Structure formats: structure tokens, C-alpha cells
Amino acid sequence: MARITIADIARQAGVSTGAVSYALNDRPGVSDETRARIVKIAADLGWAPSSAARSLSGARSETVGLVLARDPATLGFESFYMQFIAGIETVLSERGYALLLQVVPDLETEMHTLRHWRAARRVDGVVLVDPRISDPRIDLLAGPDQLPVVVVGDTALAGGLTNVWTDDAGAIRESVRYLSAMGHRRIARVAGLRDFGHTHIRDEAFRAEVEELGLDGTIARTDYTAVQGATATRNLLTAGERPTAIVYDNDVMALAGLGVARELALEVPRDLSVIAWDDSPLCEATYPQLSALSHDVVRYGGHVARRLFEQMDGAPRGSFLDSTPALRPRGTTGRCG
Numbered sequence: 001m002a003r004i005t006i007a008d009i010a011r012q013a014g015v016s017t018g019a020v021s022y023a024l025n026d027r028p029g030v031s032d033e034t035r036a037r038i039v040k041i042a043a044d045l046g047w048a049p050s051s052a053a054r055s056l057s058g059a060r061s062e063t064v065g066l067v068l069a070r071d072p073a074t075l076g077f078e079s080f081y082m083q084f085i086a087g088i089e090t091v092l093s094e095r096g097y098a099l100l101l102q103v104v105p106d107l108e109t110e111m112h113t114l115r116h117w118r119a120a121r122r123v124d125g126v127v128l129v130d131p132r133i134s135d136p137r138i139d140l141l142a143g144p145d146q147l148p149v150v151v152v153g154d155t156a157l158a159g160g161l162t163n164v165w166t167d168d169a170g171a172i173r174e175s176v177r178y179l180s181a182m183g184h185r186r187i188a189r190v191a192g193l194r195d196f197g198h199t200h201i202r203d204e205a206f207r208a209e210v211e212e213l214g215l216d217g218t219i220a221r222t223d224y225t226a227v228q229g230a231t232a233t234r235n236l237l238t239a240g241e242r243p244t245a246i247v248y249d250n251d252v253m254a255l256a257g258l259g260v261a262r263e264l265a266l267e268v269p270r271d272l273s274v275i276a277w278d279d280s281p282l283c284e285a286t287y288p289q290l291s292a293l294s295h296d297v298v299r300y301g302g303h304v305a306r307r308l309f310e311q312m313d314g315a316p317r318g319s320f321l322d323s324t325p326a327l328r329p330r331g332t333t334g335r336c337g
Contacts, residue, residue, distance in 0.1 A: 005047075169201050
């Protein structure tokens with residue numbers, strides 16, 4: 001297949017090659033409307049600057065990109081990403097780099113954004129989060145002449161791209177074993193979005209551990225919000241045989257679960273034990289303090305940024321375990337009965 005050139009883009013856009021060059025290099029000389037049209041045509045055609053051209057110009061944007069396909073309303077209370085981005089920024093600032101963060105509504109828009117960044121050379125590398133099973137972004141970024149990328153997720157989800165991961169399966173197994181040792185026989189998991197690969201990994205580890213220990217395990221699905229966390233908790237606690245322990249996929253849902261337990265006159269941890277994922281300041285600010293699966297999220301973000309710089313400098317691809325979240329028992333877990 002022939003390489004798409006700026007002459008091809010100029011022909012389709014009905015402009016000069018100089019105008020295309022101005023637009024794709026984000027230089028003055030064309031209107032915003034023309035620039036947007038040229039960039040869209042370039043992305044649709046699959047244009048990318050050649051390695052030789054990049055090498056000759058030596059030009060870098062000194063920017064790395066991160067796209068979050070999330071409802072913007074959820075990011076205000078999702079402490080994980082605030083800490084994770086802080087860790088990335090710590091490393092970027094040391095190198096004089098900036099972070100281009102874009103929040104989009106869905107995966108299709110994220111794919112369009114990544115194509116645009118590649119075509120316009122807006123960023124020097126990409127941090128890819130929330131990998132899915134059979135993720136089309138992996139295929140896009142694994143192609144020839146693509147942007148350097150680090151996948152934040154398990155090796156099984158990275159498609160051979162460089163990834164930095166935490167052992168979520170080991171962490172969920174530890175929490176189930178702990179609750180079992182405390183006498184709990186009916187344990188529920190209030191999980192996040194089904195499409196995310198890490199949700200699938202946690203689900204499978206939860207099912208395997210409760211089966212191995214002969215426990216009664218239930219999974220409830222949510223979108224990570226407090227509203228759905230509360231609804232899932234209420235449904236679990238008003239069902240026939242209610243669970244005596246619940247493990248939540250984030251701290252916000254665990255806090256909502258505590259509220260529902262009080263609403264139903266259940267005492268934590270006497271009647272219900274609660275564990276949150278991603279230990280945050282919220283976990284220690286509430287009463288009783290939340291037991292949590294803890295790891296250093298700021299350090300995690302910094303680790304990802306360092307691996308991305310290695311990719312941008314031409315390092316071979318690799319898989320790097322950052323940590324296994326460790327259970328921190330506090331005031332919301334206790335012996336059953």
C-alpha cells in the first residue's frame with residue numbers, strides 16, 4: 001500500500017501543499033476552519049509523518065497525550081485519576097514536557113483523537129488507559145510508524161505493546177482469603193464497567209477464589225458512580241441471604257455502601273464488612289475508616305511516564321509489574337457474627 005503524502009492530502013482538500021504543511025505542523029498561515037478540515041482529511045486517509053522526515057526535522061512536540069473515554073462528571077470524584085495524573089506530571093515536569101489530556105464520551109471518539117494526534121504530530125507519545133478485551137486501540141497503536149505508547153494494564157491486554165501493570169488478580173484473591181479467614185461465607189463484589197479488561201481480570205480472580213474456598217460469591221455491575229454503588233449495595237443487602245462482606249471497585253462506591261448499610265440499620269463491621277479498591281485519603285477521612293486495597297497511585301503514574309520516555313527514545317517493548325495492591329485492614333472489616 002502506497003504511503004499517503006501531503007500532496008494527496010492537498011489534492012483532496014483543494015489547497016496547496018504549503019497549506020497542508022502549515023496545518024499539520026500547527027503553524028500560522030491557514031484559518032482554523034481550513035486547519036481542522038486538513039487535519040480531518042489527513043486522519044481519514046491514515047497519513048503519518050515518515051520516520052525519515054521526523055529524524056531530519058528533529059522536531060518534537062514536547063507533549064504526551066492521555067485520552068479518557070469517561071463521563072466528565074465522574075472524574076471530579078474519581079480519586080485514582082487525579083493521583084495517577086499527578087504522578088505523570090511529576091516526571092513530565094522534570095523533562096520540560098506537558099500533558100495533553102482529552103476527555104471524550106466514547107471509544108470511537110478516542111480512536112478519532114488518537115488518529116488526529118498521529119496525523120498532526122500533536123504528541124510525542126501516548127499513555128493508553130482502561131484497555132478492553134479485543135481493544136481496537138491496541139491494533140491502531142501497534143501498526144507501523146505509530147506513536148510510542150505505554151498501556152496501563154495487564155500484559156494479557158497489551159497486545160505486545162509496552163505495558164505497566166498492577167497485579168489486580170492477586171489483590172482480589174488476597175481480599176477474599178482475608179474475609180474467609182474472618183469467617184465470612186457470603187461475599188459480594190461491586191464491580192465496575194464490564195468492558196474494561198481489569199474488571200474482567202478481577203471478576204475471574206474473584207470467582208476462582210470463592211470457588212476454591214467453597215464460598216458463596218456474587219458480582220454486581222456498576223459504572224463506578226456513588227449512585228450505582230448505592231443501588232447495587234441496596235439490592236445485595238435486601239436480597240434473600242445477604243452478603244456479610246462486600247469488596248468495591250473504588251472508594252466512592254464503598255462510601256455509598258456504608259451509607260446504605262446505616263440506612264438499613266446494619267452496623268459496620270459487626271453486620272457487614274467493607275473493602276474499597278484504591279486506597280485514597282477518603283478512606284481514612286470517613287468513620288469508621290475504610291479497609292482498602294492500597295498501592296501508591298502517584299508512583300504508578302510516574303513509573304508509566306518513565307517507561308513512555310524510554311519508548312520515545314527507542315527502547316524495546318517490555319512488560320513491567322509496578323505493584324500488587326496490598327490489603328490495609330481498618331475499621332470496616334471484622335469477624336463475621
